[in-house]
Amino acid sequence: MTVQEEIIKLKKEKNAIILAHNYEPPEIQDIADFTGDSLELALRATDVTEDIIIFCGVLFMAETAKILNPKKKVILPAEDAGCLLADQLSAEMIKSAREEYPDAEVVLYVNSTAESKAYADIVCTSANAIDVVKSLKSDTILFGPDSNLASYVQGNLPDKRIIPLPKGGNCPVHEVFTPDDAISSKDRGYTVICHPECPAEVREHCDIIASTGGMMRNAELSDRWAVMTEKDMVYRLRTEYPGKEFLAFEKAVCKDMKKISLNAVLNSLKSETPEINLSRGVMKRAESSIRRMIELSR
Ligand code: 13P
Ligand code: SF4
Structure with a gap:
């Protein structure tokens, strides 16, 4: 059995759901039941009916899921997946x-x-x-x-x-972008979309400013996009819009998002750890x- 097959089998046996952020590595997006931006994930977490949420993202996202659905067991497969912001x-x-x-x-x-x-x-x-x-x-x-x-x-x-x-x-992931990334992409015929976490001097050269979910919703508007956010966002875009071109910036990597591996997901399903626990107050x-x-x- 492959790791992916083991995950799917165990997920059913344990009545678990896998939620993943748009920045997760491709192999994690592929096994997720739901992939989205922070708001979409928070909204999805409110109506989870399964017993266990395997949260493939970073700590603040898993904490939000726990706060919104406290009776569920929320597991973050990599304990040290934090957020530098x-x-x-x-x-x-x-x-x-x-x-x-x-x-x-x-x-x-x-x-x-x-x-x-x-x-x-x-x-x-x-x-x-x-x-x-x-x-x-x-x-x-x-x-x-x-x-x-x-x-x-x-x-x-x-x-x-x-x-x-x-x-x-x-x-720090969005601080790596420069105005020239946007200007030179436009010169090459791309429509430039950036995340609002990019610095103001970068944003001013972009065509659209949007959350990662907003990037998905705006993708219809052009056939060639330069995507100024974390590099694996384009995997989600390419999957949903196979006919379009999406330019990724390989220098924009969120190392914390990459801490979730297939083996980490499998191990966390087996052990049901590390679990998110917060004080009641x-x-x-x-x-x-x-x-x-x-x-x-x-
Ligand atoms: P989104 O809510 O747009 O997905 O952004 C989350 C994030 O961590 C951006 O760095
Ligand atoms: Fe935090 Fe990573 Fe998002 Fe930056 S890209 S805000 S470090 S989760």
Whole structure:
């Protein structure tokens, strides 16, 4: 039996579902029951009926799935699959920023720890960040941890004052892009789509700015795309749109997403570890800020 066949057999026996992010390696996307962006995965996690969720992604995504469906056993096959962006903002930093800006509302990008989310008013993803901020009463918004997404939202909502928290928080995977990547791709006839985590000076040369789910939805619009986000996004795009051309940038690699291997998935199905466990207090408080976003997104 191949590893893939063993996974499928064991998944049925244990009544498990495999959820995967769009940045996962091709062989993981192939065995997943559902692949999507952060928002789609969070929404899918709310209605899982299986007993076990094998979450192929990074820690904050698996934590979100656990918070939204706490009775399920949520397994992250690689214990150390974290997010270099999420690690840049602590709960302490949010508490002291709230003291400094008592009238501000706190919007946290879903790419943050569960502990930080417990101190947010509302969560957002790259797919709904503008709508989330627009929905808030306060004119001053503390927004973290991605300062590039913060500047993207600010550019779209000039009447709000968006304060990035921390000041230069960023995703190192999207920081590798340069304006020339976009300009030279356009010169070669590609339509350029980029993730809002890219720096502002890069975004300004792109045709479309979208979450990874938004990239899937926009793919109809052109036959030749340069895709400025993590390199394995194009595997999903090529699978769904086999007639189109998608240029990947091999330098944009999220090493944490690649920690999930087929063997890691098989082992985690066998042992039902490593399991996501969060304290009740954190779960409860983080849940309300995530649910507030979900209500807006349905
Ligand atoms: P999406 O929500 O667009 O899939 O982004 C997740 C992510 O981690 C981007 O780096
Ligand atoms: Fe985090 Fe960046 Fe990896 Fe996304 S690509 S999971 S933001 S490190």
